[in-house]
Amino acid sequence: MSENILSLALRISRIRFWIYTGGTYVVGFALGMGSWEAFLRPEYMIYLFYFFIPANIFIYGVNDYFDQETDKNNPKKDAQEYRLEKKDEKGLFSLLAVVTGISLILLATQADLTAQLIFASFLFLSFFYSAPPLRFKEIPGIDFASNMLYIMPGIFGYYLASGFLPPWFLILAGFFHIAAMHLFSAIPDIGYDTKAGLRTTAVTLGERPSLILCLLFWTGLSMIVIPASGIHPAAFLVLIYPAVPLLLLLKRDHDIEKVYWYLPAINTTLGGLIFIAATLHTFG
Incomplete structure (x- = not known):
């Protein structure tokens, strides 16, 4: 039984996407810390x-439970992701009960009100992105904005390490990135979401306008990151992001879904570079 629960937890949590919350937290913490020794703090661990x-498990468990109807015709659930089955529901409820309990304990044991608010915002957005009655993913414009849930771990990590909120331009850069990521990921699903009656921003705008909006968001990200780095040569790697929708707009014959699945590797690589740079800076 325990092996089945562990297997379900790994499938539900989408291992390839762990970096989107865990990695964001690590990078935020590294940017906020004053010394590499902060990594030894128990609360960091x-x-x-x-x-x-x-x-x-919390994000995708809630998502999979409330998306069963809209996911039934989407083939990516059989290939890159996991399709929840009826026999999994009992195990899923057990997993969600455990992680919800852990989450509430962590929230309650935070002595700092600001840290509590940041953490609570993460939980609120993670739950109501998929869950009714708010179900942000079905509201054009709000769907990609609520994806701010993936930036909250970075803001939390930065605050945990420094006692201060990140500079506003870093938060804005994060928003531009997650907004583009969400919209870009929704483009391959336009047909399936339309059939399921799901009205996303991508469904509302269509493919090319959505790609143009991704281009604008990622261009905004680049315009913040490059100057913020002091025009460091490595920072120009961020231009990979706006280059992706630009090339797709210029090339009529393309497979956007195939391109999308390269983004986790790009995010991990560039996030790793930021982490290394931030950590090395504390030795200076």
Whole structure:
């Protein structure tokens, strides 16, 4: 039984996406810390584990439960992701009960009100992105804006390390990135979402306008990152992001779904570079 629950937890949590919460937390913490020794703090380790595994079980467990109807005709659930089955529901409820309990304990044991608000915002957005009555994913414009849930671990990590909120331009850069990522990921699903009656931003705008909006968001990201780095040569790698929708707009014959699945590797690589740079800076 325990092996089945563990297997379900790994499938539900989408291992390839762990980096989107765990990695964001690590990068935020590294940018906020004053010394690499901060990595040895017990609270860093606790939230490192939380944002890599329980947080993803919470996000995608809620998502899979409430998306069963809209997911039934989407083939990516059989290939790149996991399709929840009726026999999994009992195990899913058990997993969600455990991670919800862990989440509430962490929330309650935070002595700092600002940290509590950041953490609570993460839980609120993670739950109501998929769950009714709010179900943000079905509201054009709000769907990609609510994807801010993936930036909240970074804001939390930065605050945990420094005692201060990140600079506004870093938060804005994060928003531009997650907005583009969400919209870009929704484009391959336009046909399936339309059939399921799901009205996303991508469904509302269509493919090319959605790609143009992705281009604008990622261009905004680049315009923040490059100057913020002091025009460091490595920062120009961020231009990979706006280059992706630009090339797709110029090339009529393309497979956007195939391109999308390269983005986790790009995010991991560039996030790793930011982490290394931030950590090395503390030795200076």
